[in-house]
Amino acid sequence: MEIKNESHNKLVQQITHCFPLYFICIHCNYHLHKQCAEAPLSLPNHPLHPQHSDVGFFLRERPRSFDWKCLDELPTKIDHLTHRLHPLILNRGDSDGLCNLCQKQHSGPFYGCSLCQFKINVECAWPRSIVEDKSRHQHPFSMLWRQGSFICDACDTEGNYISYICLKCCIIVHKKCTSLPRIIKFSRHDHCIFHKYFLQTQYLTRQDCMICFNEVKLDRGNYSCGKPGCNYVVHVNCVLEDDELYKVIEEEKQCEELYEKSMQSSIIRFIEMNEARKATTIQHFSHQHCLVLADKMEEEIDRKCDECMLSISTLFYYCLECPFFLHKTCAELPRIKQHWFRQGNAILLFKGFLECNFCDQRCSGFFYYIGGWEMCLRCAKVADIMKCEGHQHFLFIDFKYREKCNGCGKRCSNGAFRCGKCRFALDFGCLTLPHSTLHKIDEHKLKLTYDDDKEQIYCDICERQRDPSLWYYSCSICDTSAHPECVLRQFPFVNDGVTFPSYYHNHHHDLKFFRKVEGYLECFHCGKLCQEEILKCEESTCDNIIHCECSD
Ligand SMILES: [Zn+2]
Ligand SMILES: [Zn+2]
Ligand SMILES: [Zn+2]
Ligand SMILES: [Zn+2]
Ligand SMILES: [Zn+2]
Ligand SMILES: [Zn+2]
Ligand SMILES: [Zn+2]
Ligand SMILES: [Zn+2]
Structure with missing residues (x-):
């Protein structure tokens, strides 16, 4: 036979x-x-x-x-x-x-x-009986027919019938694994990672894959980081699953060059430095005037950072000539950088008004444009493996996750950050909620709160029931509690005066957004009086307002 x-x-x-x-x-x-x-x-x-x-x-x-x-x-x-x-x-x-x-x-x-x-x-x-590619493996592989299955030494998963063996290295691999790239640059790690058939270690520790959080058997094939002190290791099939997330590196010396080339600062010029060599006056690519460093707001107002649209409390740059504020950390974000979401460049841009593809919030701040996706800065600052106040273990991104978010109870349609140890997941929207915020219902700042031991609970704003297992805002002094969407309303990350694109309304002029208006004006759609979150037509012939809720 x-x-x-x-x-x-x-x-x-x-x-x-x-x-x-x-x-x-x-x-x-x-x-x-x-x-x-x-x-x-x-x-x-x-x-x-x-x-x-x-x-x-x-x-x-x-x-x-x-x-x-x-x-x-x-x-x-x-x-x-x-x-x-x-x-x-x-x-x-x-x-x-x-x-x-x-x-x-x-x-x-x-x-x-x-x-x-x-x-x-x-x-x-009739597969080829010898496979040889010196750029991938130094020796030729010979084909071996086998009945039944084998475990591939290169990727540690099962294969059937056809395997390829290298007699010099004593390894048996899948056909596809005969040509695994030796070095790749993976978007979720800063350094290049190397394919190894085993990893030697002096410790008796378990190492988890930094993508799926299951154990990596160190005596089997994996990709790991070669930098001293960096223990990054991932499964072969986890890291090669999506070819938009990695790039094959042909020669080891390319690794360093790659790292240097991928950054471009947002600060065009340092104009003044203090004794501690900190930049006190800068020129930022996004603003025509110079920006000055400060560490305290002079007036007591809730000032938002024009990049991330979150409140500013300490260390920020501001403009002396017009109202423009940036967190120091936001001002220092690179204009072009590598973001873990994709292998290609992430480019910082400002368009006035966009909807974030990750948290689904409308936002008038800055965005990173990453290979066709628009990511707001609040989302862009979340690392792929992270810890948040609402959960005791590390969470890692899983774009295939479609179950419920433990913060808001909604299905995660954009993937979620989930826990490897217990059943817990958070979507981008909940993970990027402001930690505290002001609302007229309470004189104190309301804090984002993660669990509630009461049984019968109501939202103090809408007076409807609240699910005690979901996140909410509260003030412990006044015992106020409310739904996040009632506290933040529909557009918490949009600045006053921003022009809404015409697909949000069918009015024949531009409409501008205002969080609050003086006096009571009648909505030209529903006829009711309203003061909050409105769109306003400033054309002298119209001078009308419409509730944001009535606009779509
Ligand atoms: Zn394999
Ligand atoms: Zn894995
Ligand atoms: Zn900011
Ligand atoms: Zn976002
Ligand atoms: Zn959520
Ligand atoms: Zn409510
Ligand atoms: Zn209305
Ligand atoms: Zn009009």
């Missing part, structure tokens, strides 16, 4: 003829013929299609089709080592099916056993 070496090689050749030389993505099964990969992205014209030659032709992907002529040259029935009981029959395969060898969905012809529902895609039936 064994396929002799010679005939195996002949079949490999035949398959190579049907599937000629191609470029393959090392992370998935995507491949392109060499010729196709090198084709130009567009052609100005083509003689075979003159009628549209003025428009040009653009390279697009066409649904994959098999070269059926090749099929005639393949044996119609084979004995295959992975299925010793019955012969396998060639089948044209018009729909997608799971290939039992590579465990992936395939379209196109396959060899199958109808008795056992066993299927092998034609492309997978």
Whole structure:
């Protein structure tokens, strides 16, 4: 029943003829013929299609089709080592099916056993017997057929039937793991990380994967940081899961360069320094006047930082010529940086009014633009692994999490920060709530509070019931408590006077947002009187207001 070496090689050749030389993505099964990969992205014209030659032709992907002529040259029935009981029959395969060898969905012809529902895609039936790529592993790998499963030394997960072994290193790996990148830069870690088949350690400690928070077996393959004192380690499959989160580094010396290039400061110029060499006057890219450092507000007003839209209490820069304030920490945020959310650059921008794609809050502050996503600064400051006051353990980001948030009780549609030790998760919205805030219901600042031991509880603002397991704002002196959305209202992070985009209302002029208005004005939509959170038309012919709630 064994396929002799010679005939195996002949079949490999035949398959190579049907599937000629191609470029393959090392992370998935995507491949392109060499010729196709090198084709130009567009052609100005083509003689075979003159009628549209003025428009040009653009390279697009066409649904994959098999070269059926090749099929005639393949044996119609084979004995295959992975299925010793019955012969396998060639089948044209018009729909997608799971290939039992590579465990992936395939379209196109396959060899199958109808008795056992066993299927092998034609492309997978005769894998190359030797794989060699010195940039990935110093020795060649040889293929080994096995019945049943094995554990891959490179990624510590199970594989079936086909494995590749390196006799010099005594390792057995998946086909895909023969070409794992040796070094990658992962967006959630500042340093480059290296693939190792095992990690030596002097301690008897358990190390958790910094992505999924399950244990990493140190005597198995993983990616780890090479910097002394940095214990960052992750599972191979966790770190390579999303190719937007990492970049392959070909040479070790590129690591340092990469780190230096990825930053650009927001402070254009230091104008004055004090004795402690702290910048006391700066020029910030976002403002035309100089900004001066201060550590206390002169008047007692609730002043917001124009970047993050949170209250300012200590250490901030302000403008002497116009009302513009920045937390010192916000002013120092880089204009271009690497953010853990994506491998590409995050760019600081200001558009007047945007909705954050992470916390869903409308905000008139600054945003980081990260590969098509807009992230407000409150969200951007949250680390991928973090601790917050409302929970005793570390929380880590899980973008696939869809269950309830323990802060607000809503389903997490944008993923959540969850605990690896217990059932607890928080969405971006709750994690970035202000720790304290003012509301006219109480003369003191209301504090964000995380648990309540009372049984029957009501919100002092809307007077409706409150779920004691969810977060709320409270004042312990006056025993006030209220829903976060009642305290903060709809637009806590929008500045007075900001113009709302027209998709928020259907008025024919620009409308400006005001948190409060003097006197009582009638809403031109519902006719009621209102003083809070309104949109105002300042055109002299209109001079109308509309409640924000009535605008959408
Ligand atoms: Zn593997
Ligand atoms: Zn993991
Ligand atoms: Zn700020
Ligand atoms: Zn946000
Ligand atoms: Zn929440
Ligand atoms: Zn309420
Ligand atoms: Zn109204
Ligand atoms: Zn108007």
